[in-house]
Structures are given as structure tokens and as C-alpha cells.
Amino acid sequence: MNGRYNMVLSGVGGQGLMLLSNVIGTACAQEGLPVITGEQHGLSQRSGSISVHLRMGEGTYGPLVPPGDADVMIAMEATEALRYIEFLRDDGYIIMNTRLMHHPLETMRHVREDAATEPYFSLDEVRKRVRSVTPNVLEVDALHLAEAAGNARAENVVLLGAACGLPGFPLKKETVKDVIGGVVPEKTIDANMKAFDAGDGACCDAFG
Amino acid sequence: MLANEAIARAVVESDVKVAAFYPGSPTSEILDTVSMFSGEFKDLTMEVSANEKVAFETAVGASLAGVRSFTSMKSVGLNVASDAFFSVGYTGVRGGMVLLVADDPHAHSSQSEQDGRFYAYPAHVPMLEPSTAQEAYEMTKWGFELSEKYSTLVLVRTTTRVNHQSAIVSVGEIKRSPFHRASWKDVGAHYYTLAATARRLKGEALERLSHIREEFEQSAFNIIEAGEGEVGIITSGVSYLYVREALETMDSRPHVLKLATTHPLPSDLIGTFLKDKRRIVIVEELMPYLEREIRSIAHERRIDVEIRGKLSGDFPLVGEYNVPIVRAGIASSLDIASADSYADVMSRAESLKEGLPVRSPIFCPGCPHRGTFWAVQQALKETPYVLNNDIGCYSMFLLEPYEVTDSLLCMGASLGLSSGMQHVLNDKVVAFVGDSTFFHAAIPGLLSAVHNNHDLTLVILNNSVTAMTGQQPNPGSDFGAAPVTKLDIPSVVKGLGVPHVAEVSAFEPKDNVETFKEALSYRGVSVVISHGPCALYNDRLKRHAGTPIVPNEVSHDTCQNIYACIRGVHCPAIELDTATGKSTIRSELCNGCMVCAKMCPVSAIYSTRGDDT
Structure with missing residues (x-):
């Protein structure tokens, strides 16, 4: 590949973001592609918003993607795509899980304001706003695809499969799948491979 | 691999025999990785100590007895260990010993933006600063060599963005030597500092440092990257990476000096770099440590150069750096009008995010603290109270939606603060500590309160692990890298002479209200221990067991x-x-x-x- 390829992964603490970044990092190592990531650990994991920055390619540079510089963003939860939107370059790709996880503070506000039947901040709203930055948004119902593949916990692998299907993505699908096969529990390998392919398929349908 | 894993790898490759820790972000993964290695290499003893001071002293003890040893801690952890640290600066060590301290610019997971670099100078301890995971690995290894060559403790100083960088690291072979017990008479030395000995040792430490400075002048880790013109940048740590990246998008090409040995500074190297420059820009996070030192080097050598950085107002004193901040700071230092190319992106993002619900950290599903706190609040409904909180997951009671914390200073401070407040206030004085913090620093505060007949209630939130940093064991846990003895908190509390002790199950909030009421109305020191396992830890155990x-x-x-x-x-x-x-x-x-x-x-x-x- 030429130049640098920047990714931002976002989601909610506990969704398996670190596994995703480990898999991509290991796949880079196997392909001899320099990579550096900036991760969040500690307090931010407790059901809070988290992000991982991932940078591939030659050169000396830091662990953080500068604003407006990410080629692709993988959002494991839809509102978390919007939360880190400043990192995406114009016309960059977003792989966005359609899942919404409502924070207790938002729920509490509804209850306090006697608005229990009013809608939460919606997927439509997220969609409208992120599409003002880029038309290249792939929405993936990752939970549904992961369940169909046989493992509800493989949402992250579905989304990774989708990212690997993007035009210009610097890693080979086979390498990434090999790495996944090596890190997930043995009895879930088959389901994880199916989950990967489901994500890849969804991406190829959209951008292929 | 994560830089923290690379550091652990360096520790194992360096044939360290004893490593002791207390976990703290952003260093906890070093502990986790060394723990994993200790399962593989039986000649490596790894343990979790009650606090950083004990961990540091354990490592020092092993070093004095002749083997290589290691400990790592977060910035504020060194405050706890500092008493011993300053003395070891005098005595020196025997087996190679490295202490890694990680600062936390931006205070991501710490109570302050403490700058640990200022510890090296008064303690007469040499300090190394890596920028990348690869350097973190290499400098840790070099640290052990330096330590043995000069019989000194070596400090490796990192920041969060170094520790939590992950990259491809080329590593060496692991060759472990067999472990043999030694005999103290073979050591043939004494390690104490008092009066005349202290004065002699201080002189020796300073002498040692002057030799180390000479070696640092030649170090290949200090790098000069030639540029153009009469402008130079001096930087270190992760800031160097931001400098490199910022310069890619700027027109000027200043010379860059990247410092890796930041105490003692290679003053000849720096002097030579300053000499033919008109202006120098210092790029460093936290306090202007390099900036002051380099100003003084320029002054001593009568070099007429303008030095810009934080003191000149070109760079911020608060928060961590990133590429946009460094770019703006360099532009300002060079008096270049720089259109902030990030401003548009940031302001567009801000307007797109209007009304987006916040997602702050909150207690996990199944967290025992939820039920404990509900019961305490019910029990205190009619009572004016002050709540002195402490360090752990339960610190989150200060965040929305709770926002119930009147003070939170540092590990174990809730006890001491409560003691002071009960002398002055009419309110019921309540302190919260977790199990790990209790063992770490709250016990002296509690026994002091008992001894002085204070009137306060302590709630111990016992989830059986050090949860916040990644569920490492503490003295109340039943697991460790090697076999451990689990301490029973109620027995410890009773042993300290606390007159009113009660225990509850955290998951029975309604039933517990009465127990809390009794403890809170007791005149004197009362303690309620609320038991309930950390959900993250317990769920993981269940998944492994197939439950x-x-x-x-x-x-x-x-x-x-x-x-x-x-x-x-x-x-x-x-x-x-x-x-x-x-x-x-x-x-x-x-x-x-x-x-x-x-x-x-x-x-x-x-x-x-x-x-x-």
C-alpha cells in the first residue's frame, strides 16, 4: 500500500473493541505492514464511550489520528459513530452497527421529564448527521448477522468483515480471518468465520 | 504488541528474578503480562503487593540480595513509594533494578497531571524516556545494564500515550538463567542512610550521576535530525511523534533534537545543538521541565538563543498534546500565522453532535456498588452527612447521575479527611473505601480513628479484586501469580479494635438499610463491610466455568x-x-x-x- 491508512474504532466499553484492534494489529504484523494504535484502558471501559485509533503504513507518527484524517471508522454502536465524527475525513467510510445502546442517564432523563414514550436519540438522526460528512456509510445489523452465524458475541467480527470488504482496505481478508481463528475460542471459530463473511458480503453488496 | 507488553517482555529477557507491583492505569498491563510470564518461567517471582511502597521495597530487597528486579507504577504511585525511593537514590542497588513510572497527561485515569520527571533530580536517579513501544522495550533493557554498571536504580518514565500504544516490536530471545538462593554474607555490603553515612552516600550518588551524564552524551537514543535554517526543536517522549507528524504539514523544516536521557541531561549535546540556533522550540507535555533546564544550559554557556515553549505562552500548560496542539504551538513559537486547518472540522463536528446523549462511565450491570450505595443513601435520608470518597470504581459516585462525593484526594485519604472533619462538623461523617484501597492506604487512618476515639462510619465496598485497573488480585483475593493467603477483611477490621462492625451482602439493598442505620447512628468508629464480587471478574469466571x-x-x-x-x-x-x-x-x-x-x-x-x- 502507499501512504498511511487511518482507522478509528468506536463503541461502548465491554463491546470487544480491544479484540478488534488486536486482530487488526496482528494481521498487520503478519503482512509486514507497520502499525501503531492508541488505546483507551481503565476508567473509560465501564460502559462508557471508548475509541481506538489505528494507523497503518510507513513513517514515524503518533498513536492518535488527527481530526479529519481517518479513512474509515468502525462504530460498534451507532451513536458512537457520531461521537467521533471529527476524526473522519470527508467522504471516508463508516461501518456502522445499527444497534443503539441507551445510556442510563438518557433513560433517567426520560423518566424524570415524564417522557417515557418519547423516542430516544434515534438511528435516523445519527444517519442523517453522519451522512452530511460522507455518503459512504454502511449500516450493518451486526447482532442479527452474528446470531445468524451462530454466535451473538461475534458482532465485532461481522463489522471487521465489513471493513475488510472496503475498496482500498490494506489487509488481505485471509490474513485477518487466520488471526481471528487463532484468538477466538475453538468451538466458535466456525461461527466467527461465518460472521466475518456475512459482514464482508454486506460490504461488497454496498461498495463492491 | 502493547508498549506495556513490550516492557514486560524486556523485563523477562533481562532475566529479572523478582517483580512486585501494585496496579495503576496506565501501567496495569505490565503487571498482567509479567504475571503471565511468571507462570511460564518458574525462576521469575511475581507478586502483587499491598501498595506501591511495599512493591518498590520488595524489588529493592531482591536487588540488594543480588538479583535483577523490577516494579512499575503510575505517577501518583511514586508518591506512595517516594520515601523509600529517595533513600535508594543514596544507597544505590546491587542487582540491576528498573522502576517504571507512567505519568498521565490529561488525567485520563488519575487524580492529577503529575509530572514524575521532577522526582529524578532530587533523588539523584537517572531517567530514560521512550517515545514508542520499540523504545520502551529497548530502554527497559538498557536500564538494567545501566543499573548494574553504576549500581544505581534506573527510572524509566513514560506517559499514557506511550504505555497504551500498540505497535510491531522486534524483540530478542528469552534466555533465563537458573535461580539460586544466595547468602547475605556474600553480599558483603550494608544499605542504610543516616547522618554521616547519608552525607557520604549523597556525594557518591552525585559522582555516579556525573559519570552517567558522560555516557548519556554518547547515547544513540538521543537523536539529532538535521533540518534547515537556524531554528531547532527539542522534544522527548510521545511529543516527538507529534512533532514529526506536525512538521509534515508545515513549510518550515527545523532541526530536531529528540532527548531520551532526561536526567541527567546531556548538557554538552544540548549546548552544541543550541549554539548555532537563533530560536529553540521546546515541545514537552505537563510542566516545563526541559524548558527550564535548557534555558539554564543556554545561560551557563552564554548562548544567545531565544527559547520558546510553555513559559513563553506558545504551548498550553494543561492537558495532553496531540498533533493539532503541537502544530499550533510550533507555528506560534516561530511567529508563523497558521490557519488552524482543524478548526473547521472540529466546529462542524460540534454542531453535528448537538443533543447527542453523553456516555460517561457508569457501574457495570451486576456491579455490587449499585445496591450498596442505594442502601446507604436510604439510611442517610434524614441525616445531614458528608461523604469522603476514595479511589476505585466507586469514585464514579462523583459523576452523574449520583454526584454524591464531597471529597476525593488520593488512595486512603477518605479516612484521614473524615477524622479531621468529625472534629469540626455537626454532620454525620461517612467514608467509602474499596477492598484494595483499604489494604493499600486506609488501615493507618482507621486505626488512628479508633485510637483517638473518633466518630465516623466507614463503608468498605469489598468486591474481592482491584476492579478498576483490570481485576487484579489484592490481599483480600484468593488468587495470585503464586499461591496466596486470602486476608479476611472483617477479621482485620476487628483486629484493629473497631468497636462496631457489621457485614452485609451488596445485592440485598432493602434488607441492608437497617444495618446501615445502626452503624450510622453508632457514636464512635463503625465499619460496615459490603460483600459482593466484581461483576466483570465474576462473569468472566462463570464464562470460563461454563456456568x-x-x-x-x-x-x-x-x-x-x-x-x-x-x-x-x-x-x-x-x-x-x-x-x-x-x-x-x-x-x-x-x-x-x-x-x-x-x-x-x-x-x-x-x-x-x-x-x-
Whole structure:
């Protein structure tokens, strides 16, 4: 590949973001592609918003993607795509899980304001706003695809499969799948491979 | 690999025999990785100590006895260990010993933006600063060599963005030597500092440092990258990476000096770099440590150069750096009008995010603290009180939606503060500590309160692990890298002479209100220990054992929209079904702790296990 390829992964603490970044990092190592990531650990994991920055390619540079510089963003939860939107370059790709996880503070506000039947901040709203930055948004119902593949916990692998299907993505699908096969529990390998392919398929349908 | 894993790898390759730790972000993964290695290499002893001072002293003891040793801690951890640290600066060490200290610019997970570099100078300890995971690995290894060559402790100083960088690291072979017990008479030395000995040792330490400076002048880790013109940048650590990247998008090409040996500074190298420059820009996070030192080097050598950085107002003193900040700072230092190319992106993002609900950290589904706090609040309903909180997951009581914390300073401070306040206030004085913090620094405060007949209530939130940093063991845990003895907190508390001690199960909030009321109305020192395992830790154990985690459900026929399961519970697994306005539980998040079910006055929440509600 030429130049640098920047990714931002976002989601909610506990969704398996670190596994995703480990898999991509290991796949880079196997392909001899320099990579550096900036991760969040500690307090931010407790059901809070988290992000991982991932940078591939030659050169000396830091662990953080500068604003407006990410080629692709993988959002494991839809509102978390919007939360880190400043990192995406114009016309960059977003792989966005359609899942919404409502924070207790938002729920509490509804209850306090006697608005229990009013809608939460919606997927439509997220969609409208992120599409003002880029038309290249792939929405993936990752939970549904992961369940169909046989493992509800493989949402992250579905989304990774989708990212690997993007035009210009610097890693080979086979390498990434090999790495996944090596890190997930043995009895879930088959389901994880199916989950990967489901994500890849969804991406190829959209951008292929 | 993560830089922290690379550091652990360096420790193992360096044939370290004893490593002791107390976990703290951003260093905890070093502990986790060394722990893993210690399972593989039986000649490596790894243990979790009660606090950083004990961990440091354990490593020093092993070094004095002749083997290589290691410890790592977060910035404020060194405050705890500092008493011993300053003395070891005098005595020196025997087996190579490295202390890694990680600062936390931006205070991501710390109570302050402490700058640990200022520890090296008064303690006469040499300091190395890596920028990348690869350098973190290499400098840790070099640290052991330096330590043995000069019989000195070596400090490796990192920051969060170095520790939590992950990159491809080329590593060496692991060759472990067999471990043999030694005899103290073979050591043939004494290690103490007092009076005349202290004065002699201080002289020796300073002498040692002057030799180390000479070696640092030649170090290949200090790099000069030639540029153009009479402008130079001096930087270190992760800031160097930001400098490199910022310069890519700028027109000027200043010379760059990257410093890796930041105490003692290679003053000849720096002097030579300054000599033919008109202006120098210092790029460093936290306090202007390099900037002051380099100003003084320029002054001593009568070099006429303008030095810009934080003191000149070109760079911020608060918060961490990133590429945009460094770019703006360099432009300002060079008096270049720089259109902030990031301003448009940032302001567009800000307007796009209007109304986006915040997602702050909050207690996990199944967290025992939720039920404990609910009961304490009920018990205190009619009583004016002050709550002195402490360091751990329960620090989050200071955040929304709770916002109930009157003070929070540092590990164990809730006890001492409570002692002072009960001398002055009419209010009921309440302190919170977790099990790990209790062992770490709260015991002296508690026994002092007992001894002085104070009037306060301590709630110990015992979740059996050091949860916040990644569920490492503490003295109250039943596991460790090697076999351990689990300390029983109620026995410890009773042994300290606390006159009123009670125990509750964290998951029985309603039943516990009365127990808390009794303790809170007791005149004197009372302690309530609330037991309940960390949900993250316990769920992981269950998954490994194949024990199912059974979620709860809400019966929408029974639910009467009372929201007792939402108010005061604030669980990420509970949300509203906006079609009906009723509560609903996300089965993939719920761990079935039943706290919400016990809150519901109409018993609408039941376990999907089917045998209880």
C-alpha cells in the first residue's frame, strides 16, 4: 500500500473493541505492514464511550489520528459513530452497527421529564448527521448477522468483515480471518468465520 | 504488541528474578503480562503487593540480595513509594533494578497531571524516556545494564500515550538463567542512610550521576535530525511523534533534537545543538521541565538563543498534546500565522453532535456498588452527612447521575479527611473505601480513628479484586501469580479494635438499610463491610466455568411504570420500551444480579431461570 491508512474504532466499553484492534494489529504484523494504535484502558471501559485509533503504513507518527484524517471508522454502536465524527475525513467510510445502546442517564432523563414514550436519540438522526460528512456509510445489523452465524458475541467480527470488504482496505481478508481463528475460542471459530463473511458480503453488496 | 507488553517482555529477557507491583492505569498491563510470564518461567517471582511502597521495597530487597528486579507504577504511585525511593537514590542497588513510572497527561485515569520527571533530580536517579513501544522495550533493557554498571536504580518514565500504544516490536530471545538462593554474607555490603553515612552516600550518588551524564552524551537514543535554517526543536517522549507528524504539514523544516536521557541531561549535546540556533522550540507535555533546564544550559554557556515553549505562552500548560496542539504551538513559537486547518472540522463536528446523549462511565450491570450505595443513601435520608470518597470504581459516585462525593484526594485519604472533619462538623461523617484501597492506604487512618476515639462510619465496598485497573488480585483475593493467603477483611477490621462492625451482602439493598442505620447512628468508629464480587471478574469466571449467566426480564403485564428499577439503579441493561413507556431489560447485558427486581414494588422483574423472582 502507499501512504498511511487511518482507522478509528468506536463503541461502548465491554463491546470487544480491544479484540478488534488486536486482530487488526496482528494481521498487520503478519503482512509486514507497520502499525501503531492508541488505546483507551481503565476508567473509560465501564460502559462508557471508548475509541481506538489505528494507523497503518510507513513513517514515524503518533498513536492518535488527527481530526479529519481517518479513512474509515468502525462504530460498534451507532451513536458512537457520531461521537467521533471529527476524526473522519470527508467522504471516508463508516461501518456502522445499527444497534443503539441507551445510556442510563438518557433513560433517567426520560423518566424524570415524564417522557417515557418519547423516542430516544434515534438511528435516523445519527444517519442523517453522519451522512452530511460522507455518503459512504454502511449500516450493518451486526447482532442479527452474528446470531445468524451462530454466535451473538461475534458482532465485532461481522463489522471487521465489513471493513475488510472496503475498496482500498490494506489487509488481505485471509490474513485477518487466520488471526481471528487463532484468538477466538475453538468451538466458535466456525461461527466467527461465518460472521466475518456475512459482514464482508454486506460490504461488497454496498461498495463492491 | 502493547508498549506495556513490550516492557514486560524486556523485563523477562533481562532475566529479572523478582517483580512486585501494585496496579495503576496506565501501567496495569505490565503487571498482567509479567504475571503471565511468571507462570511460564518458574525462576521469575511475581507478586502483587499491598501498595506501591511495599512493591518498590520488595524489588529493592531482591536487588540488594543480588538479583535483577523490577516494579512499575503510575505517577501518583511514586508518591506512595517516594520515601523509600529517595533513600535508594543514596544507597544505590546491587542487582540491576528498573522502576517504571507512567505519568498521565490529561488525567485520563488519575487524580492529577503529575509530572514524575521532577522526582529524578532530587533523588539523584537517572531517567530514560521512550517515545514508542520499540523504545520502551529497548530502554527497559538498557536500564538494567545501566543499573548494574553504576549500581544505581534506573527510572524509566513514560506517559499514557506511550504505555497504551500498540505497535510491531522486534524483540530478542528469552534466555533465563537458573535461580539460586544466595547468602547475605556474600553480599558483603550494608544499605542504610543516616547522618554521616547519608552525607557520604549523597556525594557518591552525585559522582555516579556525573559519570552517567558522560555516557548519556554518547547515547544513540538521543537523536539529532538535521533540518534547515537556524531554528531547532527539542522534544522527548510521545511529543516527538507529534512533532514529526506536525512538521509534515508545515513549510518550515527545523532541526530536531529528540532527548531520551532526561536526567541527567546531556548538557554538552544540548549546548552544541543550541549554539548555532537563533530560536529553540521546546515541545514537552505537563510542566516545563526541559524548558527550564535548557534555558539554564543556554545561560551557563552564554548562548544567545531565544527559547520558546510553555513559559513563553506558545504551548498550553494543561492537558495532553496531540498533533493539532503541537502544530499550533510550533507555528506560534516561530511567529508563523497558521490557519488552524482543524478548526473547521472540529466546529462542524460540534454542531453535528448537538443533543447527542453523553456516555460517561457508569457501574457495570451486576456491579455490587449499585445496591450498596442505594442502601446507604436510604439510611442517610434524614441525616445531614458528608461523604469522603476514595479511589476505585466507586469514585464514579462523583459523576452523574449520583454526584454524591464531597471529597476525593488520593488512595486512603477518605479516612484521614473524615477524622479531621468529625472534629469540626455537626454532620454525620461517612467514608467509602474499596477492598484494595483499604489494604493499600486506609488501615493507618482507621486505626488512628479508633485510637483517638473518633466518630465516623466507614463503608468498605469489598468486591474481592482491584476492579478498576483490570481485576487484579489484592490481599483480600484468593488468587495470585503464586499461591496466596486470602486476608479476611472483617477479621482485620476487628483486629484493629473497631468497636462496631457489621457485614452485609451488596445485592440485598432493602434488607441492608437497617444495618446501615445502626452503624450510622453508632457514636464512635463503625465499619460496615459490603460483600459482593466484581461483576466483570465474576462473569468472566462463570464464562470460563461454563456456568450460565441468566438475565432478568420485565413482565409488561405486571409493570406499572413506577420506574423504581431505573431511579437510583441506573443500570446499563435497563432501558425504556418507548412504545409502552415500560422498563425493559437487555438480556445480552443483564447479569441477573436481581437488584432491580428487589426494587420493584409490584415484582414485575423476574429471572428467566424460572425458579425465583
